[in-house]
Amino acid sequence: MASEEAWKGEEWGVTYFLPRKPWPKALALYGSFILGGIGAGMLLEAWINNKVKQDGGVIWEFDK
Numbered sequence: 001m002a003s004e005e006a007w008k009g010e011e012w013g014v015t016y017f018l019p020r021k022p023w024p025k026a027l028a029l030y031g032s033f034i035l036g037g038i039g040a041g042m043l044l045e046a047w048i049n050n051k052v053k054q055d056g057g058v059i060w061e062f063d064k
Contacts (some may be wrong), residue, residue, distance in 0.1 A: 021029070 020026075
């Protein structure tokens with residue numbers, strides 16, 4: 001049967017997974033995503049700290 005052959009061996013990996021990149025390219029690509037996320041988090045943290053300093057250190061006021 002053709003359907004049984006599709007699930008055997010190499011065809012399953014080729015059919016259900018994206019093609020593999022060479023590891024230096026994959027490392028550069030995914031490393032850049034990770035570093036970009038870390039950088040964005042650092043910028044967000046600096047922005048929040050700046051806003052807290054401008055507002056006098058009060059983040060939420062519950063009695064308003």
